Amino acid sequence: MLTFIALTLAFTIGFIAQKIGLCMVKGVRLWFEGDKSFLLAILLSSTLSWVSVFIAYQFQLPLSFNTYQANLSFFVGGLLFGLGAAFNVACGISTFNKLSQGQGRMLFTIIGWIIGWILLSHIHVQADLMAKMLPDYLFYSGFAVVSLILMIWAIRGNKQRFTLWFSMMSIGVLAGLLYLIEPKWTPSQLLQGITHQLLPNNTQATFHALQVFILLALISGMILAAFKDGTFKVQVPSLKQSVIHFIAGILMGIGAALALGGNDTQLLLALPGGSPAGLVTIIAILIGIRMGQLIRRSKWVAAH
DSSP: OHHHHHHHHHHHHHHHHHHHTOOHHHHHHHHHTTOOHHHHHHHTGGGGGHHHHHHHHHTTOOOOOOOBOOOHHHHHHHHHHHHHHHHHTOOHHHHHHHHHTTBTHHHHHHHHHHHHHHHHHHHTOOOOOOBOOOOOHHHHHHHHHHHHHHHHHHHTSOHHHHHHHHHHHHHHHHHHHHHHHOTTOSHHHHHHHHHHHHSTTOOSOOOOHHHHHHHHHHHHHHHHHHHHHTOOOOBOOOHHHHHHHHHHHHHHHHHHHHHTSOHHHIIIIIGGGTOHHHHHHHHHHHHHHHHHHHHHHSHHHHHO
């Protein structure tokens, strides 16, 4: 029963993410074009995480968000991830969004991501981590108040505002509920597990079947939404596109390894736990994305 619920939640998240075009790279671009609402909706999508925390406390379920004190590793990791995402023109979940639309170049991003994580493991870069206690009920009471204000504001707005904010916050609450069933449900956590599986003499946790089924359910929801919107079209990448996305994936993989997860993990798991490391990583990702966008627009890159 729990497996069915988990797959249903993942399918719904994928469907909504595809319908609204969930992507931090898009959000940063729109921000600098004058539309700040899309990025703000993404960043505040986890305010309804208090729902899953409340359920966990009520039913005495184990709860341990990715909460760590910040250090340089998280900032550098976020910066590299953001740079890679900018050249990939898609972040974590949106990479699978675009793959579900038939964009074959995203396969090279995923391959590069795994290789980037493997490269970092051979360099033996390790973050000096210090686990942080989960915040108390006052923290989540604040989340509840903010989410209530946002919902009232969204309802009182036009249809576009309501659809955007309701969709983003729905992803936040669904992700929190899915976390209660499978804490390592995000795509970047599965890629991390696959990487560990490929390493010789690995002593770290790899991945298990439910994570794979959740990703398949997530992608299935994305594919259905793409077909309904008429955006599905198989696109075979050129050699140049393949190389660019492969390199972008390597940057994203190295960044995710340093920061203990991509932007999906940071937004949906780290920030709801009040993680200083998650906040630093998200800020660095935003900076990295903007830097990457400016580099892509530069005359030198355009000429090549």
